[in-house]
Amino acid sequence: MSELLNHIRDVMRKKHYSVHTENAYTDWIKRYIIYHGKRHPGEMGESEIAQFLTHLARDRNVAAGTQNQALNALVFLYKNVLKIELGNFGHIERSKKPKNLPEVMSREEVSAVLSSMKGKHLLMAKLLYGCGLRIKECVRLRVKDIDFGQNHLMVRDGKGMKDRTTMLPDQLKPLLHNQLKKVEKFISRIFGTEWAKFTCLLHWKKISQCGKRTDMEVYFPLGPYRKGSSQR
Incomplete structure:
Protein backbone atom coordinates (compact mmCIF):
# COMPACT_ATOMS: atom_id res chain seq x y z
CA MET A 1 0.00 0.00 0.00
CA SER A 2 2.81 2.40 0.87
CA GLU A 3 4.27 2.11 -2.64
CA LEU A 4 0.91 3.02 -4.17
CA LEU A 5 0.41 5.97 -1.81
CA ASN A 6 3.88 7.30 -2.62
CA HIS A 7 3.08 7.03 -6.32
CA ILE A 8 -0.16 8.96 -5.74
CA ARG A 9 1.77 11.71 -3.97
CA ASP A 10 4.23 11.93 -6.87
CA VAL A 11 1.39 12.33 -9.37
CA MET A 12 -0.30 15.00 -7.25
CA ARG A 13 2.92 16.98 -6.86
CA LYS A 14 3.49 16.94 -10.60
CA LYS A 15 0.01 18.41 -10.98
CA HIS A 16 0.81 21.05 -8.30
CA TYR A 17 -1.85 20.02 -5.80
CA SER A 18 -1.54 21.60 -2.37
CA VAL A 19 -0.04 19.64 0.52
CA HIS A 20 -3.39 19.81 2.30
CA THR A 21 -5.20 18.21 -0.66
CA GLU A 22 -2.43 15.64 -1.06
CA ASN A 23 -2.77 14.53 2.56
CA ALA A 24 -6.57 14.48 2.39
CA TYR A 25 -6.72 12.44 -0.83
CA THR A 26 -4.14 9.86 0.24
CA ASP A 27 -5.94 9.46 3.57
CA TRP A 28 -9.26 8.75 1.83
CA ILE A 29 -7.65 6.31 -0.59
CA LYS A 30 -6.03 4.50 2.33
CA ARG A 31 -9.39 4.27 4.12
CA TYR A 32 -11.02 2.98 0.94
CA ILE A 33 -8.42 0.22 0.60
CA ILE A 34 -8.67 -0.79 4.26
CA TYR A 35 -12.49 -0.81 4.13
CA HIS A 36 -12.35 -3.39 1.33
CA GLY A 37 -9.93 -5.70 3.11
CA LYS A 38 -6.76 -4.14 1.67
CA ARG A 39 -7.62 -5.16 -1.88
CA HIS A 40 -5.72 -3.32 -4.59
CA PRO A 41 -7.85 -0.52 -6.11
CA GLY A 42 -7.10 -1.89 -9.57
CA GLU A 43 -9.12 -4.98 -8.66
CA MET A 44 -12.11 -2.86 -7.67
CA GLY A 45 -14.35 -0.37 -9.41
CA GLU A 46 -17.64 1.50 -9.38
CA SER A 47 -19.46 -0.96 -7.10
CA GLU A 48 -16.81 -0.83 -4.38
CA ILE A 49 -16.64 2.96 -4.58
CA ALA A 50 -20.42 3.19 -4.16
CA GLN A 51 -20.30 0.84 -1.16
CA PHE A 52 -17.59 2.91 0.51
CA LEU A 53 -19.36 6.23 -0.06
CA THR A 54 -22.65 4.81 1.21
CA HIS A 55 -20.81 3.52 4.29
CA LEU A 56 -19.53 7.03 4.97
CA ALA A 57 -23.03 8.51 4.82
CA ARG A 58 -24.95 5.73 6.57
CA ASP A 59 -22.51 4.42 9.17
CA ARG A 60 -20.10 7.29 9.71
CA ASN A 61 -22.66 10.08 9.25
CA VAL A 62 -20.14 12.35 7.51
CA ALA A 63 -21.08 15.74 6.09
CA ALA A 64 -21.91 16.14 2.41
CA GLY A 65 -18.67 18.01 1.76
CA THR A 66 -16.66 15.23 3.40
CA GLN A 67 -18.33 12.59 1.26
CA ASN A 68 -17.68 14.64 -1.87
CA GLN A 69 -14.01 14.96 -0.94
CA ALA A 70 -13.75 11.18 -0.60
CA LEU A 71 -15.39 10.78 -4.02
CA ASN A 72 -13.01 13.28 -5.60
CA ALA A 73 -10.04 11.44 -4.10
CA LEU A 74 -11.16 8.11 -5.55
CA VAL A 75 -11.94 9.61 -8.96
CA PHE A 76 -8.44 11.12 -8.97
CA LEU A 77 -6.95 7.73 -8.08
CA TYR A 78 -8.63 5.87 -10.92
CA LYS A 79 -8.38 8.59 -13.56
CA ASN A 80 -4.90 10.01 -12.96
CA VAL A 81 -2.99 7.20 -11.25
CA LEU A 82 -4.49 3.89 -12.35
CA LYS A 83 -5.66 5.26 -15.73
CA ILE A 84 -9.02 3.52 -15.39
CA GLU A 85 -12.18 5.19 -16.68
CA LEU A 86 -15.07 4.90 -14.26
CA GLY A 87 -18.66 4.38 -15.33
CA ASN A 88 -21.94 4.67 -13.46
CA PHE A 89 -21.61 4.22 -9.71
CA GLY A 90 -25.20 3.12 -9.33
CA HIS A 91 -27.09 4.11 -6.19
CA ILE A 92 -25.08 6.01 -3.60
CA GLU A 93 -26.66 7.10 -0.35
CA ARG A 94 -25.75 10.76 -0.16
CA SER A 95 -25.03 12.69 3.00
CA LYS A 96 -27.62 15.32 3.74
CA LYS A 97 -26.54 18.90 3.25
CA PRO A 98 -27.28 21.16 6.23
CA LYS A 99 -29.76 23.92 5.57
CA ASN A 100 -28.28 26.27 8.15
CA LEU A 101 -27.11 29.64 6.91
CA PRO A 102 -23.44 30.46 7.54
CA GLU A 103 -22.74 32.62 10.57
CA VAL A 104 -21.19 35.98 9.70
CA MET A 105 -19.67 38.23 12.35
CA SER A 106 -21.11 41.72 12.63
CA ARG A 107 -18.88 44.80 12.49
CA GLU A 108 -19.28 45.21 16.22
CA GLU A 109 -18.13 41.64 16.84
CA VAL A 110 -15.15 42.09 14.54
CA SER A 111 -14.21 45.30 16.36
CA ALA A 112 -14.46 43.52 19.71
CA VAL A 113 -12.11 40.76 18.53
CA LEU A 114 -9.60 43.20 17.07
CA SER A 115 -9.62 45.34 20.21
CA SER A 116 -8.43 42.34 22.22
CA MET A 117 -5.37 41.87 20.01
CA LYS A 118 -2.12 43.78 19.65
CA GLY A 119 1.19 43.82 17.81
CA LYS A 120 1.79 41.68 14.76
CA HIS A 121 -1.21 39.49 15.54
CA LEU A 122 -3.49 42.52 15.31
CA LEU A 123 -1.93 43.47 11.96
CA MET A 124 -2.36 39.93 10.66
CA ALA A 125 -6.00 39.86 11.75
CA LYS A 126 -6.63 43.19 10.02
CA LEU A 127 -5.02 41.87 6.84
CA LEU A 128 -7.21 38.78 6.96
CA TYR A 129 -10.35 40.85 7.43
CA GLY A 130 -9.51 43.94 5.36
CA CYS A 131 -7.77 42.23 2.42
CA GLY A 132 -9.69 38.97 2.31
CA LEU A 133 -6.59 36.83 2.87
CA ARG A 134 -6.46 33.24 4.01
CA ILE A 135 -4.20 32.49 6.96
CA LYS A 136 -1.59 30.76 4.80
CA GLU A 137 -1.60 33.69 2.36
CA CYS A 138 -1.05 36.13 5.20
CA VAL A 139 1.94 34.35 6.75
CA ARG A 140 3.49 33.97 3.28
CA LEU A 141 3.29 37.71 2.61
CA ARG A 142 6.51 39.19 1.22
CA VAL A 143 7.67 42.78 0.81
CA LYS A 144 7.67 42.58 -2.98
CA ASP A 145 4.02 41.46 -2.92
CA ILE A 146 2.88 44.82 -1.50
CA ASP A 147 2.32 47.81 -3.78
CA PHE A 148 1.87 50.83 -1.52
CA GLY A 149 1.50 53.17 -4.50
CA GLN A 150 -1.35 51.25 -6.12
CA ASN A 151 -2.85 50.15 -2.80
CA HIS A 152 -2.97 46.44 -3.54
CA LEU A 153 -1.41 43.15 -2.49
CA MET A 154 -0.29 40.35 -4.76
CA VAL A 155 -1.33 36.95 -3.43
CA ARG A 156 0.96 34.29 -4.87
CA ASP A 157 0.10 30.62 -5.18
CA GLY A 158 -3.30 31.03 -3.57
CA LYS A 159 -6.09 28.48 -3.70
CA GLY A 160 -5.67 26.35 -6.80
CA MET A 161 -2.05 27.58 -7.15
CA LYS A 162 -3.34 30.81 -8.70
CA ASP A 163 -2.08 34.37 -8.22
CA ARG A 164 -4.48 37.24 -7.59
CA THR A 165 -4.48 40.85 -6.45
CA THR A 166 -6.52 42.29 -3.59
CA MET A 167 -7.06 45.78 -2.24
CA LEU A 168 -4.89 47.26 0.51
CA PRO A 169 -6.80 49.60 2.86
CA ASP A 170 -5.05 52.93 3.51
CA GLN A 171 -5.23 52.47 7.28
CA LEU A 172 -3.05 49.34 7.06
CA LYS A 173 -0.19 51.02 5.18
CA PRO A 174 1.44 52.70 8.23
Missing part, protein backbone atom coordinates in the same frame (compact mmCIF):
# COMPACT_ATOMS: atom_id res chain seq x y z
CA LEU A 175 1.06 49.46 10.20
CA LEU A 176 2.85 47.52 7.45
CA HIS A 177 5.63 50.12 7.26
CA ASN A 178 6.06 49.84 11.03
CA GLN A 179 6.19 46.04 10.85
CA LEU A 180 8.86 46.24 8.15
CA LYS A 181 11.02 48.43 10.39
CA LYS A 182 10.65 45.92 13.22
CA VAL A 183 11.70 43.06 10.96
CA GLU A 184 14.70 45.03 9.72
CA LYS A 185 15.81 45.62 13.32
CA PHE A 186 15.26 41.93 14.07
CA ILE A 187 17.53 40.92 11.21
CA SER A 188 20.17 43.56 11.95
CA ARG A 189 20.61 42.18 15.49
CA ILE A 190 21.50 38.82 13.99
CA PHE A 191 23.30 39.57 10.74
CA GLY A 192 24.28 43.26 10.85
CA THR A 193 22.65 46.50 9.70
CA GLU A 194 23.89 46.62 6.11
CA TRP A 195 23.00 43.01 5.50
CA ALA A 196 19.56 43.62 7.02
CA LYS A 197 18.85 46.52 4.68
CA PHE A 198 19.83 44.41 1.68
CA THR A 199 17.71 41.52 2.91
CA CYS A 200 14.62 43.54 3.82
CA LEU A 201 14.51 45.58 0.65
CA LEU A 202 15.98 43.39 -2.09
CA HIS A 203 16.46 39.68 -1.52
CA TRP A 204 14.61 38.05 1.37
CA LYS A 205 15.69 34.54 0.41
CA LYS A 206 18.97 35.03 2.26
CA ILE A 207 17.16 34.39 5.53
CA SER A 208 16.03 30.92 4.49
CA GLN A 209 19.56 30.08 3.35
CA CYS A 210 20.74 30.83 6.87
CA GLY A 211 18.06 28.54 8.27
CA LYS A 212 16.43 31.15 10.52
CA ARG A 213 13.29 32.10 8.57
CA THR A 214 11.86 31.23 5.18
CA ASP A 215 11.46 33.98 2.61
CA MET A 216 7.70 33.55 2.90
CA GLU A 217 7.62 34.56 6.56
CA VAL A 218 9.67 37.74 6.49
CA TYR A 219 6.83 40.10 7.37
CA PHE A 220 5.92 38.15 10.49
CA PRO A 221 8.98 36.54 12.20
CA LEU A 222 8.03 33.88 14.71
CA GLY A 223 9.61 35.55 17.71
CA PRO A 224 12.51 37.59 19.12
CA TYR A 225 16.07 36.38 18.70
CA ARG A 226 17.61 35.33 22.02
CA LYS A 227 21.28 35.78 22.67
CA GLY A 228 23.09 32.47 22.70
CA SER A 229 20.39 30.59 20.78
CA SER A 230 21.29 28.73 17.60
CA GLN A 231 20.58 30.41 14.26
CA ARG A 232 20.06 26.98 12.78
Whole structure:
Protein backbone atom coordinates (compact mmCIF):
# COMPACT_ATOMS: atom_id res chain seq x y z
CA MET A 1 0.00 0.00 0.00
CA SER A 2 2.81 2.40 0.87
CA GLU A 3 4.27 2.11 -2.64
CA LEU A 4 0.91 3.02 -4.17
CA LEU A 5 0.41 5.97 -1.81
CA ASN A 6 3.88 7.30 -2.62
CA HIS A 7 3.08 7.03 -6.32
CA ILE A 8 -0.16 8.96 -5.74
CA ARG A 9 1.77 11.71 -3.97
CA ASP A 10 4.23 11.93 -6.87
CA VAL A 11 1.39 12.33 -9.37
CA MET A 12 -0.30 15.00 -7.25
CA ARG A 13 2.92 16.98 -6.86
CA LYS A 14 3.49 16.94 -10.60
CA LYS A 15 0.01 18.41 -10.98
CA HIS A 16 0.81 21.05 -8.30
CA TYR A 17 -1.85 20.02 -5.80
CA SER A 18 -1.54 21.60 -2.37
CA VAL A 19 -0.04 19.64 0.52
CA HIS A 20 -3.39 19.81 2.30
CA THR A 21 -5.20 18.21 -0.66
CA GLU A 22 -2.43 15.64 -1.06
CA ASN A 23 -2.77 14.53 2.56
CA ALA A 24 -6.57 14.48 2.39
CA TYR A 25 -6.72 12.44 -0.83
CA THR A 26 -4.14 9.86 0.24
CA ASP A 27 -5.94 9.46 3.57
CA TRP A 28 -9.26 8.75 1.83
CA ILE A 29 -7.65 6.31 -0.59
CA LYS A 30 -6.03 4.50 2.33
CA ARG A 31 -9.39 4.27 4.12
CA TYR A 32 -11.02 2.98 0.94
CA ILE A 33 -8.42 0.22 0.60
CA ILE A 34 -8.67 -0.79 4.26
CA TYR A 35 -12.49 -0.81 4.13
CA HIS A 36 -12.35 -3.39 1.33
CA GLY A 37 -9.93 -5.70 3.11
CA LYS A 38 -6.76 -4.14 1.67
CA ARG A 39 -7.62 -5.16 -1.88
CA HIS A 40 -5.72 -3.32 -4.59
CA PRO A 41 -7.85 -0.52 -6.11
CA GLY A 42 -7.10 -1.89 -9.57
CA GLU A 43 -9.12 -4.98 -8.66
CA MET A 44 -12.11 -2.86 -7.67
CA GLY A 45 -14.35 -0.37 -9.41
CA GLU A 46 -17.64 1.50 -9.38
CA SER A 47 -19.46 -0.96 -7.10
CA GLU A 48 -16.81 -0.83 -4.38
CA ILE A 49 -16.64 2.96 -4.58
CA ALA A 50 -20.42 3.19 -4.16
CA GLN A 51 -20.30 0.84 -1.16
CA PHE A 52 -17.59 2.91 0.51
CA LEU A 53 -19.36 6.23 -0.06
CA THR A 54 -22.65 4.81 1.21
CA HIS A 55 -20.81 3.52 4.29
CA LEU A 56 -19.53 7.03 4.97
CA ALA A 57 -23.03 8.51 4.82
CA ARG A 58 -24.95 5.73 6.57
CA ASP A 59 -22.51 4.42 9.17
CA ARG A 60 -20.10 7.29 9.71
CA ASN A 61 -22.66 10.08 9.25
CA VAL A 62 -20.14 12.35 7.51
CA ALA A 63 -21.08 15.74 6.09
CA ALA A 64 -21.91 16.14 2.41
CA GLY A 65 -18.67 18.01 1.76
CA THR A 66 -16.66 15.23 3.40
CA GLN A 67 -18.33 12.59 1.26
CA ASN A 68 -17.68 14.64 -1.87
CA GLN A 69 -14.01 14.96 -0.94
CA ALA A 70 -13.75 11.18 -0.60
CA LEU A 71 -15.39 10.78 -4.02
CA ASN A 72 -13.01 13.28 -5.60
CA ALA A 73 -10.04 11.44 -4.10
CA LEU A 74 -11.16 8.11 -5.55
CA VAL A 75 -11.94 9.61 -8.96
CA PHE A 76 -8.44 11.12 -8.97
CA LEU A 77 -6.95 7.73 -8.08
CA TYR A 78 -8.63 5.87 -10.92
CA LYS A 79 -8.38 8.59 -13.56
CA ASN A 80 -4.90 10.01 -12.96
CA VAL A 81 -2.99 7.20 -11.25
CA LEU A 82 -4.49 3.89 -12.35
CA LYS A 83 -5.66 5.26 -15.73
CA ILE A 84 -9.02 3.52 -15.39
CA GLU A 85 -12.18 5.19 -16.68
CA LEU A 86 -15.07 4.90 -14.26
CA GLY A 87 -18.66 4.38 -15.33
CA ASN A 88 -21.94 4.67 -13.46
CA PHE A 89 -21.61 4.22 -9.71
CA GLY A 90 -25.20 3.12 -9.33
CA HIS A 91 -27.09 4.11 -6.19
CA ILE A 92 -25.08 6.01 -3.60
CA GLU A 93 -26.66 7.10 -0.35
CA ARG A 94 -25.75 10.76 -0.16
CA SER A 95 -25.03 12.69 3.00
CA LYS A 96 -27.62 15.32 3.74
CA LYS A 97 -26.54 18.90 3.25
CA PRO A 98 -27.28 21.16 6.23
CA LYS A 99 -29.76 23.92 5.57
CA ASN A 100 -28.28 26.27 8.15
CA LEU A 101 -27.11 29.64 6.91
CA PRO A 102 -23.44 30.46 7.54
CA GLU A 103 -22.74 32.62 10.57
CA VAL A 104 -21.19 35.98 9.70
CA MET A 105 -19.67 38.23 12.35
CA SER A 106 -21.11 41.72 12.63
CA ARG A 107 -18.88 44.80 12.49
CA GLU A 108 -19.28 45.21 16.22
CA GLU A 109 -18.13 41.64 16.84
CA VAL A 110 -15.15 42.09 14.54
CA SER A 111 -14.21 45.30 16.36
CA ALA A 112 -14.46 43.52 19.71
CA VAL A 113 -12.11 40.76 18.53
CA LEU A 114 -9.60 43.20 17.07
CA SER A 115 -9.62 45.34 20.21
CA SER A 116 -8.43 42.34 22.22
CA MET A 117 -5.37 41.87 20.01
CA LYS A 118 -2.12 43.78 19.65
CA GLY A 119 1.19 43.82 17.81
CA LYS A 120 1.79 41.68 14.76
CA HIS A 121 -1.21 39.49 15.54
CA LEU A 122 -3.49 42.52 15.31
CA LEU A 123 -1.93 43.47 11.96
CA MET A 124 -2.36 39.93 10.66
CA ALA A 125 -6.00 39.86 11.75
CA LYS A 126 -6.63 43.19 10.02
CA LEU A 127 -5.02 41.87 6.84
CA LEU A 128 -7.21 38.78 6.96
CA TYR A 129 -10.35 40.85 7.43
CA GLY A 130 -9.51 43.94 5.36
CA CYS A 131 -7.77 42.23 2.42
CA GLY A 132 -9.69 38.97 2.31
CA LEU A 133 -6.59 36.83 2.87
CA ARG A 134 -6.46 33.24 4.01
CA ILE A 135 -4.20 32.49 6.96
CA LYS A 136 -1.59 30.76 4.80
CA GLU A 137 -1.60 33.69 2.36
CA CYS A 138 -1.05 36.13 5.20
CA VAL A 139 1.94 34.35 6.75
CA ARG A 140 3.49 33.97 3.28
CA LEU A 141 3.29 37.71 2.61
CA ARG A 142 6.51 39.19 1.22
CA VAL A 143 7.67 42.78 0.81
CA LYS A 144 7.67 42.58 -2.98
CA ASP A 145 4.02 41.46 -2.92
CA ILE A 146 2.88 44.82 -1.50
CA ASP A 147 2.32 47.81 -3.78
CA PHE A 148 1.87 50.83 -1.52
CA GLY A 149 1.50 53.17 -4.50
CA GLN A 150 -1.35 51.25 -6.12
CA ASN A 151 -2.85 50.15 -2.80
CA HIS A 152 -2.97 46.44 -3.54
CA LEU A 153 -1.41 43.15 -2.49
CA MET A 154 -0.29 40.35 -4.76
CA VAL A 155 -1.33 36.95 -3.43
CA ARG A 156 0.96 34.29 -4.87
CA ASP A 157 0.10 30.62 -5.18
CA GLY A 158 -3.30 31.03 -3.57
CA LYS A 159 -6.09 28.48 -3.70
CA GLY A 160 -5.67 26.35 -6.80
CA MET A 161 -2.05 27.58 -7.15
CA LYS A 162 -3.34 30.81 -8.70
CA ASP A 163 -2.08 34.37 -8.22
CA ARG A 164 -4.48 37.24 -7.59
CA THR A 165 -4.48 40.85 -6.45
CA THR A 166 -6.52 42.29 -3.59
CA MET A 167 -7.06 45.78 -2.24
CA LEU A 168 -4.89 47.26 0.51
CA PRO A 169 -6.80 49.60 2.86
CA ASP A 170 -5.05 52.93 3.51
CA GLN A 171 -5.23 52.47 7.28
CA LEU A 172 -3.05 49.34 7.06
CA LYS A 173 -0.19 51.02 5.18
CA PRO A 174 1.44 52.70 8.23
CA LEU A 175 1.06 49.46 10.20
CA LEU A 176 2.85 47.52 7.45
CA HIS A 177 5.63 50.12 7.26
CA ASN A 178 6.06 49.84 11.03
CA GLN A 179 6.19 46.04 10.85
CA LEU A 180 8.86 46.24 8.15
CA LYS A 181 11.02 48.43 10.39
CA LYS A 182 10.65 45.92 13.22
CA VAL A 183 11.70 43.06 10.96
CA GLU A 184 14.70 45.03 9.72
CA LYS A 185 15.81 45.62 13.32
CA PHE A 186 15.26 41.93 14.07
CA ILE A 187 17.53 40.92 11.21
CA SER A 188 20.17 43.56 11.95
CA ARG A 189 20.61 42.18 15.49
CA ILE A 190 21.50 38.82 13.99
CA PHE A 191 23.30 39.57 10.74
CA GLY A 192 24.28 43.26 10.85
CA THR A 193 22.65 46.50 9.70
CA GLU A 194 23.89 46.62 6.11
CA TRP A 195 23.00 43.01 5.50
CA ALA A 196 19.56 43.62 7.02
CA LYS A 197 18.85 46.52 4.68
CA PHE A 198 19.83 44.41 1.68
CA THR A 199 17.71 41.52 2.91
CA CYS A 200 14.62 43.54 3.82
CA LEU A 201 14.51 45.58 0.65
CA LEU A 202 15.98 43.39 -2.09
CA HIS A 203 16.46 39.68 -1.52
CA TRP A 204 14.61 38.05 1.37
CA LYS A 205 15.69 34.54 0.41
CA LYS A 206 18.97 35.03 2.26
CA ILE A 207 17.16 34.39 5.53
CA SER A 208 16.03 30.92 4.49
CA GLN A 209 19.56 30.08 3.35
CA CYS A 210 20.74 30.83 6.87
CA GLY A 211 18.06 28.54 8.27
CA LYS A 212 16.43 31.15 10.52
CA ARG A 213 13.29 32.10 8.57
CA THR A 214 11.86 31.23 5.18
CA ASP A 215 11.46 33.98 2.61
CA MET A 216 7.70 33.55 2.90
CA GLU A 217 7.62 34.56 6.56
CA VAL A 218 9.67 37.74 6.49
CA TYR A 219 6.83 40.10 7.37
CA PHE A 220 5.92 38.15 10.49
CA PRO A 221 8.98 36.54 12.20
CA LEU A 222 8.03 33.88 14.71
CA GLY A 223 9.61 35.55 17.71
CA PRO A 224 12.51 37.59 19.12
CA TYR A 225 16.07 36.38 18.70
CA ARG A 226 17.61 35.33 22.02
CA LYS A 227 21.28 35.78 22.67
CA GLY A 228 23.09 32.47 22.70
CA SER A 229 20.39 30.59 20.78
CA SER A 230 21.29 28.73 17.60
CA GLN A 231 20.58 30.41 14.26
CA ARG A 232 20.06 26.98 12.78
